[in-house]
Amino acid sequence: MSAAAEAAASPPGVLRAPLVVEFPFTRSLGPVQSAFLTGLRERVVLGVRTTAGQVMVPPVEYDPVTAEEIRELVQVATTGTVTTWAWNDHPRPNQPLDSPFAWALVRLDGADTALLHALDAPGPDAVRTGMRVRIRWAAQRTGAITDIACFEPHEGPADPQGAPHDGAFAEPVTGIVAEARLDYTYSPGRAQTAYINALSERRTVGERCPSCHKVYVPPRGACPTCGVATTDRVEVGPAGTVTTYCVVNIKARNLDIEVPYVYAHIALDGADLALHGRIGGIPYDQVRMGLRVEPVWTEGGRYPDHYRPTGEPDADYDAYKELI
Amino acid sequence: MSKAATSKECVAVVGVGQTKHVAARHDVSIAGLVREAAVRALADAELTWADVDAVVIGKAPDFFEGVMMPELYLADALGAVGKPMLRVHTAGSVGGSTALVAANLVAARVHRTVLTLAFEKQSESNAMWGLSLPVPFQQPLLAGAGGFFAPHVRAYMRRTGAPDTVGSLVAYKDRRNALKNPYAHLHEHDITLEKVQASPMLWDPIRYSETCPSSDGACAMVLTDRAGAARSPRPPAWVHGGAMRSEPTLFAGKDFVSPQAGKDCAADVYRQAGITDPRREIDAVEMYVPFSWYEPMWLENLGFAEEGEGWKLTEAGVTELDGDLPVNPSGGVLSTNPIGASGMIRFAEAALQVRGRAGEHQIADARRALGHAYGGGAQFFAMWLVGAEPPTS
Numbered sequence: 001m002s003a004a005a006e007a008a009a010s011p012p013g014v015l016r017a018p019l020v021v022e023f024p025f026t027r028s029l030g031p032v033q034s035a036f037l038t039g040l041r042e043r044v045v046l047g048v049r050t051t052a053g054q055v056m057v058p059p060v061e062y063d064p065v066t067a068e069e070i071r072e073l074v075q076v077a078t079t080g081t082v083t084t085w086a087w088n089d090h091p092r093p094n095q096p097l098d099s100p101f102a103w104a105l106v107r108l109d110g111a112d113t114a115l116l117h118a119l120d121a122p123g124p125d126a127v128r129t130g131m132r133v134r135i136r137w138a139a140q141r142t143g144a145i146t147d148i149a150c151f152e153p154h155e156g157p158a159d160p161q162g163a164p165h166d167g168a169f170a171e172p173v174t175g176i177v178a179e180a181r182l183d184y185t186y187s188p189g190r191a192q193t194a195y196i197n198a199l200s201e202r203r204t205v206g207e208r209c210p211s212c213h214k215v216y217v218p219p220r221g222a223c224p225t226c227g228v229a230t231t232d233r234v235e236v237g238p239a240g241t242v243t244t245y246c247v248v249n250i251k252a253r254n255l256d257i258e259v260p261y262v263y264a265h266i267a268l269d270g271a272d273l274a275l276h277g278r279i280g281g282i283p284y285d286q287v288r289m290g291l292r293v294e295p296v297w298t299e300g301g302r303y304p305d306h307y308r309p310t311g312e313p314d315a316d317y318d319a320y321k322e323l324i
Numbered sequence: 325m326s327k328a329a330t331s332k333e334c335v336a337v338v339g340v341g342q343t344k345h346v347a348a349r350h351d352v353s354i355a356g357l358v359r360e361a362a363v364r365a366l367a368d369a370e371l372t373w374a375d376v377d378a379v380v381i382g383k384a385p386d387f388f389e390g391v392m393m394p395e396l397y398l399a400d401a402l403g404a405v406g407k408p409m410l411r412v413h414t415a416g417s418v419g420g421s422t423a424l425v426a427a428n429l430v431a432a433r434v435h436r437t438v439l440t441l442a443f444e445k446q447s448e449s450n451a452m453w454g455l456s457l458p459v460p461f462q463q464p465l466l467a468g469a470g471g472f473f474a475p476h477v478r479a480y481m482r483r484t485g486a487p488d489t490v491g492s493l494v495a496y497k498d499r500r501n502a503l504k505n506p507y508a509h510l511h512e513h514d515i516t517l518e519k520v521q522a523s524p525m526l527w528d529p530i531r532y533s534e535t536c537p538s539s540d541g542a543c544a545m546v547l548t549d550r551a552g553a554a555r556s557p558r559p560p561a562w563v564h565g566g567a568m569r570s571e572p573t574l575f576a577g578k579d580f581v582s583p584q585a586g587k588d589c590a591a592d593v594y595r596q597a598g599i600t601d602p603r604r605e606i607d608a609v610e611m612y613v614p615f616s617w618y619e620p621m622w623l624e625n626l627g628f629a630e631e632g633e634g635w636k637l638t639e640a641g642v643t644e645l646d647g648d649l650p651v652n653p654s655g656g657v658l659s660t661n662p663i664g665a666s667g668m669i670r671f672a673e674a675a676l677q678v679r680g681r682a683g684e685h686q687i688a689d690a691r692r693a694l695g696h697a698y699g700g701g702a703q704f705f706a707m708w709l710v711g712a713e714p715p716t717s
Contacts, residue, residue: 067403246474
């Protein structure tokens, strides 16, 4: 990104922070992918024969032309031909090789389609479409596409190929774990940056819609009903009314909050919709709709740690029922 | 232009297929799962892949399974090669909106026969994680959907004065209905009302037994035009009305208990279908009830009861299988929840009822049935009304 584009994407004073989304997804393989990946563990590459007689590697479960279920597996060679390629000068973490390599489509001998993988070569001058290559097997194989460490140049004869295979192996691999990770840079934008900055002074600042005059807390920078920018800042609270709530009895793995606790919708005085917070300073089973509460701050906390009763009489239902 | 060329084509459901919904289908890939439902829908319609002109598929967010744009990978499994394939996404309502997009393609005479399908393989994913991403600067307070919806249930109870036993009645009914549906995920043969009421309170006022399970499953339908329906070997279900509505997740004045978008969506469907008294004119309802209290809430939102009166229908047994307005005869989302497919299962079960093909959970003489789905923070709504007879106008 150019410096100008970077500046445009991140106006001065607007907060930014990394957001990492990662999860180990599981995959059930089904019969065809199970045979394919288990085969790799045993240094056997399997393709599937389509209704028209072509051999597809990697294999698929259903014919790409007729949609028929296809299950006729064929063993292909570990040698093949590069059909096209692209040089990768800057390998990223978790790519097959640490040093620069070619991404190559390789048609294995005996197959009619090409497989995408890494090709280990000293530089782009050493790679060409039509060059002969072979599989370099990983030393430790588990039944995954990474059992093929990469391809490497090969000047020998083609392996034997084309033998039917029943796809049966001892201890077949039936599932894999696919670690997914997405790295984002998150910015809450102008309006929420101002809201968050005000919180550091223990003030809660929303924005009023110039059209419907509703006060949004937290502000989103625009009114979702009128579709116009909200610029008029309004300080609300600090006290507010519990409009509704639930008592949470199950502990979430990613939350450091002891159960049971009360998760409440709180309409701060002057706000036109409720924000969410935890209620403390009162037994959980005595919290009620209409309870008047105020924020309790802790040193270094970005948000109020929780809200506690103010001791005022409960708000009348009619006073907050439109805010539920 | 003649009237025939400008008016909408009638849309008929001639095939319905579901997988047996379970907690985990480790034996099949995602492709194998959707394929199973599609093959069953084609078999029901006695059609082949070649008879299908287009495929419309739906599922919940991609990162529930972590397969980005799964429709690309599923084209061959669904016979979509060389045909248009569309993917629809509207969170939990997606199964319903997917069916409506498919129906509209037939109604608009873009395609004559469309295969529509929705799925979720929750065992390969983690919906609670997917709904609780660690967004910077935000205060993590909650994980998952139950805690999000529980305060709205409490607001409903306060607004209507409903006794706190109503939620358990719904759960007890739906779990018993599921025993009559071979495709339902939960088959709790020893279910009793006492067991429901004794189950742990997770997000007070929502109990464990009043929440939906996490399921792997797929549902498919074959939709076609009048000519296709005339060739159908089995009775079709005719689409009399269908609509979608949306609203923001949060806005000042949003009514979470009875969202305006839901009311508007139902009113549009009834107008199209010529329904003026839904309570009397509709014979069976498949509504999206992931937490039991949503039955009385939606009864009001969809116009089956006056505001504040929905729980009285539930309490009086009106929504039981043998009541005069059976709700979720299939066992509903409370018994089966492959999230992306759950809306389509509602639509498909409504179709099965008016086709007379619902098996043991068939409502006698069901002539008109409503399928309903909602999603997101109660912000997307999709509904259709199907009938045993073709529309007259």
